[in-house]
Amino acid sequence: MPLPSPEPGLVLSYSYLWKRQQKRGSEEGEKERPCVIILSIENSAGETVVTVVPVTSRPPTDNRTALAIPPKIKQHLGLDTAPSWVVVNEVNRFIWPGPDLRQIPDQPGRFDYGFVPPRLYTAIKAALLDLHRGRRLRGVDRTP
Numbered sequence: 463m464p465l466p467s468p469e470p471g472l473v474l475s476y477s478y479l480w481k482r483q484q485k486r487g488s489e490e491g492e493k494e495r496p497c498v499i500i501l502s503i504e505n506s507a508g509e510t511v512v513t514v515v516p517v518t519s520r521p522p523t524d525n526r527t528a529l530a531i532p533p534k535i536k537q538h539l540g541l542d543t544a545p546s547w548v549v550v551n552e553v554n555r556f557i558w559p560g561p562d563l564r565q566i567p568d569q570p571g572r573f574d575y576g577f578v579p580p581r582l583y584t585a586i587k588a589a590l591l592d593l594h595r596g597r598r599l600r601g602v603d604r605t606p
Contacts, residue, residue, distance in 0.1 A: 473539055473576060474563060494564035515548055515590070517531065521545070551593050551600065553601045
C-alpha cells in the first residue's frame with residue numbers, strides 16, 4: 463500500500479517526540495501513536511513540511527490544552543475504545559514522509575487511520591491558533 467497524501471485532518475501512525483523528551487536530549491519518540499496532520503505546506507526547497515498533533519490516552523491537566531475525541535470518531539478511525547484526547551499545545555514538524563511514520567499495528571503497509579471529521583479538525587485548528595496567539599504552543603522540528 464503506498465504512502466497516503468499528507469492532507470490536513472489525516473490521522474497517521476507516527477513516533478511523536480514530546481517537547482519534554484526533546485529537552486532531556488531525546489531525538490526519537492518513545493512510542494508510536496496516532497497523530498493528526500494539522501498543516502501540510504511546500505517550503506522554498508519544494509519539500510512538503512507536515513505539522514502534526516498527538517493523540518493520547520492520558521487525561522489532560524488543563525482542558526484548554528487537549529480536546530476529547532468522541533467515541534464514534536475513535537470507532538470510525540479504528541482506534542481502541544479507551545478515552546483519548548488530541549493534544550493541542552504542542553506539535554511536531556517534519557519533512558514528508560520522514561523516518562518517523564509507522565505502520566499501523568496489525569495492518570502491514572498501512573500508515574494512516576483515515577480522516578477526522580471536518581468539525582473536529584476545525585476545533586483542533588481553532589484551539590491551536592488560540593494557544594499560538596497566547597504564546598503557549600510548543601513545537602519540535604524533527605528534520606533539519
